[in-house]
Amino acid sequence: MKIQAINGFKDILPDQMLLWRRIEHTAAEVFQRFGMREIRVPLMEKTELFVRSIGEATDVVEKEMYTFSEKKTTMRPEATASIMRAFIEHGMHVQQPVQRLFTIGPMFRHERPQKGRLRQFHQLDAEIVGATEPQVDAELIAMGQLILDELGLSTSLEINSLGCQECRPPYRRKLISFLEEQREELCEDCRRRTHKNPLRVLDCKKTACKTIAHQAPSLLEDLCEGCSSHFAQVQEGLDALEIPFTLNRFMVRGLDYYTQTTFEFLTADLGAQAAVGAGGRYDGLIEQLGGPALPGIGFAMGIERLALLMEQNAEEPLEQQTDIFLAALGEQAPQPCSRLIHQLRKDGLKAAMDYSGRSLKAQMKQANRCHARFVLIIGDSELEQQQGVLRNMQSQEQQSFPLTGSPQEQSQSLLRLLQL
Numbered sequence: 001m002k003i004q005a006i007n008g009f010k011d012i013l014p015d016q017m018l019l020w021r022r023i024e025h026t027a028a029e030v031f032q033r034f035g036m037r038e039i040r041v042p043l044m045e046k047t048e049l050f051v052r053s054i055g056e057a058t059d060v061v062e063k064e065m066y067t068f069s070e071k072k073t074t075m076r077p078e079a080t081a082s083i084m085r086a087f088i089e090h091g092m093h094v095q096q097p098v099q100r101l102f103t104i105g106p107m108f109r110h111e112r113p114q115k116g117r118l119r120q121f122h123q124l125d126a127e128i129v130g131a132t133e134p135q136v137d138a139e140l141i142a143m144g145q146l147i148l149d150e151l152g153l154s155t156s157l158e159i160n161s162l163g164c165q166e167c168r169p170p171y172r173r174k175l176i177s178f179l180e181e182q183r184e185e186l187c188e189d190c191r192r193r194t195h196k197n198p199l200r201v202l203d204c205k206k207t208a209c210k211t212i213a214h215q216a217p218s219l220l221e222d223l224c225e226g227c228s229s230h231f232a233q234v235q236e237g238l239d240a241l242e243i244p245f246t247l248n249r250f251m252v253r254g255l256d257y258y259t260q261t262t263f264e265f266l267t268a269d270l271g272a273q274a275a276v277g278a279g280g281r282y283d284g285l286i287e288q289l290g291g292p293a294l295p296g297i298g299f300a301m302g303i304e305r306l307a308l309l310m311e312q313n314a315e316e317p318l319e320q321q322t323d324i325f326l327a328a329l330g331e332q333a334p335q336p337c338s339r340l341i342h343q344l345r346k347d348g349l350k351a352a353m354d355y356s357g358r359s360l361k362a363q364m365k366q367a368n369r370c371h372a373r374f375v376l377i378i379g380d381s382e383l384e385q386q387q388g389v390l391r392n393m394q395s396q397e398q399q400s401f402p403l404t405g406s407p408q409e410q411s412q413s414l415l416r417l418l419q420l
């Protein structure tokens with residue numbers, strides 16, 4: 001019996017990795033343009049961290065976490081809580097009042113695996129801690145939009161506001177009484193959540209609950225003055241940056257810590273997995289985790305979903321190139337070739353060779369398979385005459401290449417020739 005990977009846990013194969021690297025590299029580069037600094041946090045945390053931050057009556061905490069109950073630890077289902085834990089633990093606010101942080105890595109949620117929905121998935125995650133200004137919300141959203149633009153993806157942006165400690169409680173009461181009236185139509189989970197966490201009902205994926213959610217009162221109409229003005233300024237900020245968006249009065253997001261601005265980047269091209277990225281403000285979270293009363297805002301994008309969209313759009317799949325392939329023929333050639341190839345690699349070239357002494361035809365095939373731009377053919381007779389044959393694989397042109405001098409000297413002259 002072969003052992004296979006666990007359902008929902010997937011290998012990212014070499015053919016896909018170039019695309020993944022491109023996504024990660026583009027994101028990291030854009031993040032840095034916005035002054036974001038990278039942080040890496042552990043894959044496991046105390047379970048309590050996620051329960052306290054994400055919220056007890058959420059899908060993530062109720063159903064999706066990989067928890068080792070006896071050890072009271074959990075594989076992280078998202079990165080914000082861990083980053084805030086680290087932020088507090090290292091007193092990062094003392095060092096710099098506004099911290100701009102990003103991380104890239106795997107998250108774990110026990111969901112039903114489908115296209116674009118895995119149990120181990122990967123996120124690009126951005127957090128700005130310590131700034132309340134609505135311009136920062138707009139700037140953060142603009143940063144997410146720029147990543148998507150630079151990856152050549154067209155998505156739509158929806159935004160909403162979830163209010164604050166002041167305006168959410170009265171809205172909550174209003175929502176509960178509305179949901180009470182609809183109790184018969186709600187799914188079992190939502191009935192249970194009506195009192196515990198009524199906002200979650202608005203996020204339920206069941207058709208019946210969705211219909212009810214669309215008739216529910218929206219918090220947007222009941223925002224307090226502060227939240228209402230903040231939200232208006234976020235919208236002005238987005239307009240000023242020419243970032244198109246629509247309002248979605250029913251977007252509540254799946255994590256409890258959100259306040260005020262929330263947003264999602266959506267696609268119509270991944271079926272039920274519509275969100276490529278999402279985020280929002282979490283002004284009470286740091287305090288709730290025992291830290292200073294500092295505001296924060298962030299987002300996360302799913303790399304699998306970005307990769308799927310890019311594969312769907314791809315003109316040409318990305319392939320790893322080789323600068324030069326050394327075709328060592330006969331018995332004598334492999335040894336000097338192995339010295340030369342190591343020097344080429346030290347000098348920064350992507351170089352490949354084969355030690356098996358196979359036929360020229362077989363080695364040329366291999367050179368093609370690794371997308372070599374040049375092949376240097378060195379057989380016994382070439383060694384004898386101290387002249388290799390350098391072939392440009394694109395133009396098919398050949399020239400002789402002197403095999404005299406040290407590997408360093410040969411490498412330098414190859415570098416000059418290949419640059420042409």
Ligand code: ATP
Pocket residue numbers: 078109111116117118119120121122123253254273274275276277278279300301302303304305
């Ligand atoms: P969804 O509604 O699709 O379940 P979510 O609201 O649970 O998403 P967030 O917690 O906001 O997602 O995570 C941010 C992003 O991470 C999502 O927009 C999505 O691109 C990605 N993501 C979340 N869960 C998964 C998963 N199980 N598999 C792959 N990507 C995921």
Ligand code: MG
Pocket residue numbers: 254
């Ligand atoms: Mg989810």
